[in-house]
Amino acid sequence: MIDLSKIWPLGLGTRRWPLFCVGVLIGLLALSQIDVWASRGAIGWPEAWRAPFFWITDYGLSDWVLIPSLVLTIAFLVALLALRGRGKLVAYEATLEAALLSAFFFLGVGAPGLLSNLLKRLIGRGRPVEFDTNGAFSFHSVLNDWTYQSFPSGHTTTAIALAFVIGFLWPRLFGLFLLIGVVVGISRVPVGMHYPTDVFGGFFVGMVGAYLVRYLFASRGWLFEKRDGRIIRRGFPAIKRAFQRARV
Numbered sequence: 001m002i003d004l005s006k007i008w009p010l011g012l013g014t015r016r017w018p019l020f021c022v023g024v025l026i027g028l029l030a031l032s033q034i035d036v037w038a039s040r041g042a043i044g045w046p047e048a049w050r051a052p053f054f055w056i057t058d059y060g061l062s063d064w065v066l067i068p069s070l071v072l073t074i075a076f077l078v079a080l081l082a083l084r085g086r087g088k089l090v091a092y093e094a095t096l097e098a099a100l101l102s103a104f105f106f107l108g109v110g111a112p113g114l115l116s117n118l119l120k121r122l123i124g125r126g127r128p129v130e131f132d133t134n135g136a137f138s139f140h141s142v143l144n145d146w147t148y149q150s151f152p153s154g155h156t157t158t159a160i161a162l163a164f165v166i167g168f169l170w171p172r173l174f175g176l177f178l179l180i181g182v183v184v185g186i187s188r189v190p191v192g193m194h195y196p197t198d199v200f201g202g203f204f205v206g207m208v209g210a211y212l213v214r215y216l217f218a219s220r221g222w223l224f225e226k227r228d229g230r231i232i233r234r235g236f237p238a239i240k241r242a243f244q245r246a247r248v
Contacts, residue, residue: 059159060185062110065105104223119205124144127150153193153201160202
């Protein structure tokens with residue numbers, strides 16, 4: 001199992017990032033050799049084989065995570081303003097923790113998603129629907145529409161970022177959500193929206209983006225703290241105390 005307490009994924013440190021980037025590029029080049037074969041083959045599967053992938057692929061849409069988490073963040077911030085200076089210490093601290101928690105979900109998923117969308121537009125790779133006309137490696141950078149926003153896969157980015165966000169908070173759930181994220185990424189090929197290289201790119205954007213957001217939170221002591229070269233979750237003591245008082 002991946003040690004999620006490490007500051008960066010895959011044992012990366014300051015000196016290893018260049019090698020990591022080279023490794024990702026090599027991986028992309030290797031996968032590009034099977035892009036056409038995998039994409040055309042999966043799209044040609046019988047409808048009964050493809051149907052489950054159409055069902056699960058929408059898990060990778062970000063709205064169902066971003067909209068509730070943003071609404072909750074705003075609501076908790078408004079509540080903090082109302083509680084400030086009224087002497088309700090436990091209620092204030094619990095609301096602050098809840099605001100940080102919802103903000104972490106919003107930024108942990110939203111920031112990688114934003115980066116993915118920017119890369120899509122900058123790179124402008126044609127989706128599989130453009131294959132018959134322009135092949136698998138056609139590019140219309142910057143000025144493009146959805147048909148030329150294939151790399152990286154946004155659904156994969158969202159699903160993988162969410163897996164790491166949940167894993168940082170509740171490590172025991174990480175394996176399950178990582179598996180779901182991988183399946184969602186794979187689903188983008190048979191539904192005809194992406195090539196394997198797009199999914200591969202989305203995986204790394206989602207993972208690195210989630211780690212970066214956690215690093216920024218830990219740097220400010222929000223939800224996490226840096227300790228002995230690791231990042232440790234601080235827990236939610238005020239929320240627990242608030243629930244305990246509510247039960248009394």
